[in-house]
Amino acid sequence: LFRWELEDLARDQLAGMPADVQLALSDFMDAVVIVDPAEYQRRPDEPQRPLRTLPFGKAGLVTFLVYEPDDLVLVTRVIWTG
Amino acid sequence: VADHGRISISCPGARRRALSAALSLPGSAEGQPDLVVTGEARDSGKSHARCPGDCSSTFAGAALALRSSVDPATLKYMTAQHHEPPVPDHPAETPAAIRAALAANASSEVLRQYDAELDAAFAEARETGDLTVLITAVRRWWIEALEWRRDPAGQRAFLARMERYLAEGPPGPAHRITREEFRAQLGV
Numbered sequence: 001l002f003r004w005e006l007e008d009l010a011r012d013q014l015a016g017m018p019a020d021v022q023l024a025l026s027d028f029m030d031a032v033v034i035v036d037p038a039e040y041q042r043r044p045d046e047p048q049r050p051l052r053t054l055p056f057g058k059a060g061l062v063t064f065l066v067y068e069p070d071d072l073v074l075v076t077r078v079i080w081t082g
Numbered sequence: 083v084a085d086h087g088r089i090s091i092s093c094p095g096a097r098r099r100a101l102s103a104a105l106s107l108p109g110s111a112e113g114q115p116d117l118v119v120t121g122e123a124r125d126s127g128k129s130h131a132r133c134p135g136d137c138s139s140t141f142a143g144a145a146l147a148l149r150s151s152v153d154p155a156t157l158k159y160m161t162a163q164h165h166e167p168p169v170p171d172h173p174a175e176t177p178a179a180i181r182a183a184l185a186a187n188a189s190s191e192v193l194r195q196y197d198a199e200l201d202a203a204f205a206e207a208r209e210t211g212d213l214t215v216l217i218t219a220v221r222r223w224w225i226e227a228l229e230w231r232r233d234p235a236g237q238r239a240f241l242a243r244m245e246r247y248l249a250e251g252p253p254g255p256a257h258r259i260t261r262e263e264f265r266a267q268l269g270v
Binding site for chain 1: 218221222225226228229240243244247248251252253257258259260261264265268270
């Protein structure tokens with residue numbers, strides 16, 4: 001099973017965001033690791049990429065690195081435009 | 083407004099997020115848009131609709147029909163959403179405006195990624211009649227465009243950091259916070 005963690009720089013980005021946004025990000029990442037992130041594809045022909053960027057919440061964007069050797073999904077950037 | 087196979091709306095009180103993305107689908111035949119405006123109440127035959135928020139804007143295209151390829155049940159939910167007034171300095175949330183913003187601020191590699199992802203999303207939307215992937219792609223890249231416009235140096239530094247992680251592996255535990263630690267900080 002994969003687990004997710006925050007890079008300290010991403011934690012710093014989150015620190016300036018509302019609590020509900022931080023919680024939304026946490027819930028979103030919980031969902032990301034429910035399925036195998038290394039196998040996840042949005043369409044059949046999409047190349048598997050270890051670095052992914054997806055929208056979350058109403059106005060958020062999260063980038064994470066999938067590092068299979070450690071079963072780690074590391075959040076490396078969080079942007080909130082709300 | 084239909085123009086060479088493209089349709090766009092203007093609603094001063096809305097940020098035109100999902101709808102404007104959908105409206106930029108290119109035409110399937112000369113002079114004929116893939117998308118046709120049918121009005122908020124398709125059954126009534128009205129050609130204009132009112133913003134569902136409180137901006138009192140009236141515009142064409144609150145409900146859409148993707149010519150012969152979208153399930154009407156899907157269209158029921160393809161209605162304009164009200165948002166706070168747009169920020170003047172922000173690019174419109176449309177494929178063309180996003181591309182212009184990226185071209186002005188980001189690298190050619192980022193622009194190439196945007197084109198490839200949007201092309202794939204358009205293709206899937208046409209194939210499946212489901213606009214979710216297209217809307218998600220436009221939203222993702224709109225936010226990217228905002229960031230490139232706001233802090234291009236920061237974005238370049240971020241990409242360089244990611245290249246390093248991809249080549250050498252992620253930073254060590256001293257530079258990471260676990261899910262449990264983070265949620266404890268949130269009080270959940």
